[in-house]
Amino acid sequence: MIKSSHSIFTGAVLICLLLICLSVGCTGTEAGTNTTQASPTLSGITLVELYHFHGNQQCYSCKKLGDMAEDVTNTYYPDELASGKLIFGHVNYQDPKNAELVQMYEVSTSSLMIGVHTKDSFAKADIVQAWYCIDDKEEYEMVLCDIFDPLLKGDQS
Numbered sequence: 001m002i003k004s005s006h007s008i009f010t011g012a013v014l015i016c017l018l019l020i021c022l023s024v025g026c027t028g029t030e031a032g033t034n035t036t037q038a039s040p041t042l043s044g045i046t047l048v049e050l051y052h053f054h055g056n057q058q059c060y061s062c063k064k065l066g067d068m069a070e071d072v073t074n075t076y077y078p079d080e081l082a083s084g085k086l087i088f089g090h091v092n093y094q095d096p097k098n099a100e101l102v103q104m105y106e107v108s109t110s111s112l113m114i115g116v117h118t119k120d121s122f123a124k125a126d127i128v129q130a131w132y133c134i135d136d137k138e139e140y141e142m143v144l145c146d147i148f149d150p151l152l153k154g155d156q157s
Helices: 005-023 060-076 078-083 096-105 128-133 137-153
Strands: 045-054 086-092 111-118 122-126
Touching: 045 060, 045 096, 045 137, 060 078, 060 086, 060 111, 060 128, 060 137, 078 086, 086 096, 096 111, 096 122, 128 137
Parallel strands: 045 086
Antiparallel strands: 045 111, 111 122
């Protein structure tokens, strides 16, 4: 069976996030200490964030990107949202009150960003592939679910 390009992309994003989570905080030890850190695993994820960053004025595509992301999270991950393991939000990156979050995600334009927190690390990625399927609801859902299912539901297949 041939994998579609979105499956390959979402797999690559997931692998990058996991590698970042595994490597952050493991670059060395402080002088005079001998510490051992357990490597974070999918079960070590404490929080997953999905933010639709937008400016003061949004074009049709920007609005649709965020609305569809909200629909996917509400439809497929209501328990994770309710428990606080998943956070979704629309964030105006031009509003000064959001400066800390904007800086954390290094945002300067409209984007759909995922952040994965473990006890000891944070990794982020821009879900660029979502822009390419905003006119195909099923493909858009598949892109996000291919990323979120392993992170939130422990499906590592």
